[in-house]
Amino acid sequence: MTGVRRPVAAPAAASTLGRAVAVLRRRAVGTTTSEFLALAALLVVLNLVGLVMVLSASSVYSLDESGNSWAIFVRQAFSAGLGLAILLVVQRVDYRSWKKLSAAGLAVALGLLVAVLIPQVGAGANGATRWIALGPISIQPSEVAKLALLVYAAMLLSHRLSVVQQSARSLAPLGGVTALVVLLIMLQPNLGTTLIILGIVAVMLFTAGAPMRPMAVIAALLAVMGVALAWAAPYRRARVLAFLDPWADPAGTGYQTLQATSAIAEGGWTGVGIGASRAKWGFLPFAHTDFIFAIIAEEFGIIGATFVVALYGGLVVVGSRVARRAPDAFGMLLATGITAWFGLQALVNMGAVAGLLPITGVPLPFVSAGGSALLANMAAAGVLLGVARHAGRAPAATSAT
Numbered sequence: 001m002t003g004v005r006r007p008v009a010a011p012a013a014a015s016t017l018g019r020a021v022a023v024l025r026r027r028a029v030g031t032t033t034s035e036f037l038a039l040a041a042l043l044v045v046l047n048l049v050g051l052v053m054v055l056s057a058s059s060v061y062s063l064d065e066s067g068n069s070w071a072i073f074v075r076q077a078f079s080a081g082l083g084l085a086i087l088l089v090v091q092r093v094d095y096r097s098w099k100k101l102s103a104a105g106l107a108v109a110l111g112l113l114v115a116v117l118i119p120q121v122g123a124g125a126n127g128a129t130r131w132i133a134l135g136p137i138s139i140q141p142s143e144v145a146k147l148a149l150l151v152y153a154a155m156l157l158s159h160r161l162s163v164v165q166q167s168a169r170s171l172a173p174l175g176g177v178t179a180l181v182v183l184l185i186m187l188q189p190n191l192g193t194t195l196i197i198l199g200i201v202a203v204m205l206f207t208a209g210a211p212m213r214p215m216a217v218i219a220a221l222l223a224v225m226g227v228a229l230a231w232a233a234p235y236r237r238a239r240v241l242a243f244l245d246p247w248a249d250p251a252g253t254g255y256q257t258l259q260a261t262s263a264i265a266e267g268g269w270t271g272v273g274i275g276a277s278r279a280k281w282g283f284l285p286f287a288h289t290d291f292i293f294a295i296i297a298e299e300f301g302i303i304g305a306t307f308v309v310a311l312y313g314g315l316v317v318v319g320s321r322v323a324r325r326a327p328d329a330f331g332m333l334l335a336t337g338i339t340a341w342f343g344l345q346a347l348v349n350m351g352a353v354a355g356l357l358p359i360t361g362v363p364l365p366f367v368s369a370g371g372s373a374l375l376a377n378m379a380a381a382g383v384l385l386g387v388a389r390h391a392g393r394a395p396a397a398t399s400a401t
Helices: 010-028 034-066 071-090 097-115 141-159 171-186 191-208 212-232 234-244 255-267 292-324 329-353 371-388
Strands: 122-125 128-134 137-139
Touching (some): 034 292, 071 371, 097 141, 097 171, 128 141, 171 191, 255 292, 292 329, 292 371
Antiparallel strands (some): 122 128, 128 137
16 A cells, blocks of 8 residues: 555554453453453454554545544544543443433433534534534534433333333333434434434333333334435435435445445455455545445455454344343343444444445444544443343342332
8 A cells, every 4th residue: 555554553452452351351250240251352352343444444544634544543542542441440330320320411411412503612524513522522422412311211211110001101201301312413413323312212112111002103203204304304315315226326326335335345255455445545435434344344355244243243142131131120221222222323334334224324333433432332331341240140129120
């Protein structure tokens, strides 16, 4: 690759994450569970894949934008290190403590969602205002809102399990809060994150035993609203039409989908080799963010892409097991929501890259470049690990729901 040096920092990053796993393992021995160790291993591998692929996928773009092929990788490595520190702290906190902080956390998230809409505060890119810039650091409030709403939903539903079949006492309160959150996110606008949040809440309601008939009615109404919103905005309508027939406008609305699927096809079974992607040379926009899975498939082939899919499948399986073995309803719902978050977002991202779903602009958890998303993912993973530490234990007397 002309002008781009071979990475030499990747082994150091791998060594750092390896030491982190050792720390988690030492803390787990005698006090935690096999689910804890399995989650820790999956998270480390996903972060390693992310660091390696961000370096590969972003090198050309970084060189063109800043003259330094390492620029985006360095930022991602910093975010990974900070995220790791957050995870190590959060996973040591008794997960039941988050119940007391759920309302305050949701209030902070709502405040950030309002702040990002203020012209002097919110920072925009690509026609959307989704970030709050604090010098060199940017915060994406919608990522904070995902976790805050999830924790609040787990608290609310765990306290109302005995009346969860009564829509007025289960669906209505949570539905009102969720509607407020997604309304503020849609004003940015951000339909992709809205869909993920609605999916998370729906999975949590189903797990809690909410009545199916009103849930089905609400789902139908939301589907109609989603179609209307997609059709009302020209850029969203273009994405839907491009999904239905990308060849109708191959140089315009169908360009990303065609370039992504072309990169996947180019990789074949074993890939063209790490660092040898052609798509990242300006052919595939957002190669290091929303479309990084296409670069993985191109450089590592179907075998490498399948391995990444298997990592997310393992995360969902282990997360579901943690939820089943949680000591109480709050832990079960927390683990369910976080697992649904990672699984749904990975499915939506990879489905869009492969041309199986419309493009929504959501990143691949733990892998795509993006500091706010990675930090939120690591914080949520820390909460999940915290529940996993107690999996299979009898509920404490103070945590009865």
